[in-house]
Amino acid sequence: MRYVIVGLHAAGRSACAWLRRLRPDASIVGVDPEAMPPYARPLISYVLSGELEPGQLNVEGPDFWDRLGVRVVSERATALDPDKKILTLASGRQEPYDCLLVATGSSPRPAGVQGSAAKEIHYFRTRGHVERILAACRPGGSAAVLGGGLVGFKLTMGLLARGMRVHLLVTSPQPLALNVDERVGAWAAEQLAALPNLALQTCVTAQSMEPEPSGGYRLTLDTGESLTVDLVAAGKGVIPASGWLDGSGLACADGLAVDQRLLTAAPEVYAAGDTAICRDVALGAPRINAIWPLAVEQGRFAAWNMAGQDCPYPGGLAMNSIPLFGRHVVSVGAVNPRLTRGCVSEVAEDRQGRYLKLVFDGSSGRIVGALGLDAAPRLGELTWAVRRGLTRDDIPTHWRRAPLSAAPLAARTEWLAKAAGL
Ligand SMILES: Cc1cc2nc3c(=O)[nH]c(=O)nc-3n(C[C@H](O)[C@H](O)[C@H](O)COP(=O)(O)OP(=O)(O)OC[C@H]3O[C@@H](n4cnc5c(N)ncnc54)[C@H](O)[C@@H]3O)c2cc1C
Structure with a gap:
């Protein structure tokens, strides 16, 4: 064979x-x-x-x-x-x-930018890509990052750590739009906006990129503004x-x-x-x-x-655990607004801004997504709940209504055993 x-x-x-x-x-x-x-x-x-x-x-x-x-x-x-x-x-x-x-x-995904310098946009996927970006960045220099998803976010934080000034240009109304909901996206935008050396612009797209005679590049945005930077990197999916x-x-x-x-x-x-x-x-x-x-x-x-075995694949599930500004975001299944139309959400939040959203299918009541910001239930528990196809009624009230005060381990043991029919 x-x-x-x-x-x-x-x-x-x-x-x-x-x-x-x-x-x-x-x-x-x-x-x-x-x-x-x-x-x-x-x-x-x-x-x-x-x-x-x-x-x-x-x-x-x-x-x-x-x-x-x-x-x-x-x-x-x-x-x-x-x-x-x-x-x-x-x-x-x-x-x-x-x-x-x-x-x-x-x-x-190509950044969709026109202009004679567009081929010099850095992408971020391979070992070679990071080596080329490192060769091009210098402390005190300026960069534009196109795209506010996870890769654009990681590019931004990396370039800031290297001492660059960064313009983060996000096409959506908020960063991380595919991974979180409006609430957590707005919180992430606030945190980003407060960072020194970072300028965040949302609802904006770079249209063209030309070389500047004195070095660097001029980016023209769809708002009509232009930016001059030393380096352009893209994380557009x-x-x-x-x-x-x-x-x-x-x-x-x-x-x-x-x-x-x-x-x-x-x-x-x-x-x-x-x-x-x-x-x-x-x-x-x-x-x-x-x-x-x-x-x-x-x-x-x-x-x-x-190899000849008969092994049906049970299916995949989006899941992310993202350390963000000293806090911890977990996201499982369908949480972004594009995927959750027709769904019903239950949200719990406390004064410290700890937050848990559970998303249920509007007709079957099955849990299809969960998003936590420093919430007590963790990625593994939430993933398990979605993979098992638990319905709203299977999930204990203290998780749904007051998840932040729930004792996670005790609740977990009791609840997992019940849901597994033990
Ligand atoms: C910056 C960054 C951060 C990420 N962070 C996370 C994270 O925190 N958590 C997470 O779960 N995922 C993360 N990911 C995503 C994760 O890396 C990918 O989902 C994973 O690598 C996919 O694996 P793969 O084997 O399917 O494809 P790939 O990793 O894309 O590998 C495909 C391979 O195929 C080769 N290839 C392509 N075309 C051809 C061809 N025509 N002929 C022969 N070979 C070819 C490529 O050279 C490559 O080696 C991240 C990705 C990036 C870029």
Whole structure:
């Protein structure tokens, strides 16, 4: 049996490790142009902020793939022929396969800025990206960050830590619009606005970027204003890195649709991670949830199925635990206003601003999302509640009405046992 894994980051690496465990004698080929050894992508923000050295990104040693018995081909895949079962690489080389996993993840969404300098916008996804940003930033310099989501936020905090003055330009009315609700978004905006060296502008989009004769760049905004800065970086979300599959017969513009076994529409071609459109547990509909633990989990399920086991994937769920300005935000499932239309929310808040919102489906009463700011119930408990599909009536009143005064551990034990029918 010859397995080919395209993309060797979170999903691909997890799949390789599980395949090797299940199929000790199989041939496994890994294809990825990114430099090895394996590293943890989320940690690049800590390198930008100076909390980690670049060498500390590595999560495995240089001999990892040899030890695992995976032959690595350091090239980009450019085409797939599912009828002939052949993968074509950028050099023209062809890799035949019996069973293939697409784990090519996602790429930064282009910032949509016109102008002759737009190609010099820094994106923030790889080890190479953070190295280039570090080479371009200098204390006392100025930067514009386009995008107020999690990546834009991490870029901003990192550049501030490097002594830069930052203009954070957010298209939405508030930062972190996809991860939190209006209440927590407004609190985050207040905190950002109070930071020295930071200018936050919301409801604004950069339209064009030109070089300045004296150095730096001039950004023109849709408000008509312009800004001159030394560096422009963007965190405007991601798009699935599935364009190389155009021509394969697989519908891939928005990622790869998979069935419960993570199998695509082509026989023996599976997908996992940021490229795979899987069932979302909270929404009950297919969706990409581009987060690390789900990529690892899907890599594992894909490997089990590729190895011949019958392992339906239960579905993914958005979840984030975000340290923000000395406080702790947890967010699970559907919480942003775009995804919660027709839902019913219950909110509890105290004088210290600790806050918990539980979001219930308007018709079934099932909990579909939860958002906490220093709230007593934590990410694991909230995730469990959404994954189990608990309804409003399953959740104890002290969680719903006075969650901040609830004794979390006692409540947890009693409530988990009851909900699990023990
Ligand atoms: C700055 C930052 C911070 C983040 N923080 C968090 C966090 O705190 N928590 C969290 O859960 N998630 C976080 N994420 C998201 C997380 O990193 C991703 O969800 C995860 O890396 C997805 O894994 P993946 O294997 O699906 O894809 P990727 O990590 O994108 O890996 C895909 C691999 O495929 C390769 N590839 C792409 N195209 C081809 C091709 N044509 N041929 C061959 N190989 C190809 C790439 O080189 C890459 O190595 C963060 C991401 C960033 C950028």
